[in-house]
Amino acid sequence: MYNLRTSRTRLVGAAATVVLAALSLTACNDGTGVNDEGASAGSTTTAQPTASASSSGAGSASTPSSADGKPVTATTTPAAHPSASKAPTSTGKPVTCEGSNTKTVAAPLTRPVNHLLLTVTNTGSKTCFLYGYPAVRFGQAQAVPPVIEDSQPQAVVTLQPGESGYAAVSLSATDGGSSNGHTEKSLTVYFHGRSGNESVGKGAEPSLPAQGVYVDDSLKVTYWQQSMDDAVNW
Numbered sequence: 001m002y003n004l005r006t007s008r009t010r011l012v013g014a015a016a017t018v019v020l021a022a023l024s025l026t027a028c029n030d031g032t033g034v035n036d037e038g039a040s041a042g043s044t045t046t047a048q049p050t051a052s053a054s055s056s057g058a059g060s061a062s063t064p065s066s067a068d069g070k071p072v073t074a075t076t077t078p079a080a081h082p083s084a085s086k087a088p089t090s091t092g093k094p095v096t097c098e099g100s101n102t103k104t105v106a107a108p109l110t111r112p113v114n115h116l117l118l119t120v121t122n123t124g125s126k127t128c129f130l131y132g133y134p135a136v137r138f139g140q141a142q143a144v145p146p147v148i149e150d151s152q153p154q155a156v157v158t159l160q161p162g163e164s165g166y167a168a169v170s171l172s173a174t175d176g177g178s179s180n181g182h183t184e185k186s187l188t189v190y191f192h193g194r195s196g197n198e199s200v201g202k203g204a205e206p207s208l209p210a211q212g213v214y215v216d217d218s219l220k221v222t223y224w225q226q227s228m229d230d231a232v233n234w
Helices: 002-028 228-232
Strands: 102-109 115-122 128-138 157-159 164-170 182-184 187-192 199-204 213-215
Touching: 102 187, 102 199, 115 128, 115 157, 115 228, 128 164, 157 164, 164 228
Parallel strands: none
Antiparallel strands: 102 115, 115 164, 128 157, 128 187, 182 213, 187 199
16 A cells, blocks of 8 residues: 555646646736746757847848859859950060051041041050151152141151051142142052151051042141041141
8 A cells, every 4th residue: 555655646737737837838928028047968069150249239140242242152153254355565675666666547537628637546565666757658649748837746746556547648729729620549558667758667658548649749647646636637
């Protein structure tokens, strides 16, 4: 009998413990939340990454973003910006500009009238000097036209690779007072050397308009200029 009573007492005690535990759990779920007493022995935990609080102090986490708005993770590297294209740089000792290291374009101007603009671009890898003025020959002319002396610049025109120099050609008199007016459809441009008395290198043969250009005895040219504005002032 003693053992039976003892057994019943233990069952009653265990049942009471279960009831108390249920009441305790119900009380914890009444809005106050369940208190975490810590992980039990032998359990494993996984560390979660923490985000720093925002500068407003509200404690909200912010996700770092790349420049395009896409999240950046530990395995994501923002794309590098392509480097800006670099202009050609000069190499070696400067040379004289002439037909083999430049490109020459001839374009008629509407203002001033009866003028042609010559544009010479350095296509080589070295700095080149445009000495003096262009020695132009229209068609089969035997002589080159004179230069406008007042157009002489203060310094020799210097072209880095990719840069351009300019000269204007006054084709004919605006008042029609000059003689020997005629139309030419071809042009050759020769380049002067340092002395200014001789042509050097290869000449250039820029295209003219299909209808040609009208020239007369008043034909003359400017010195080479560093800027287009200076060339068309004459």
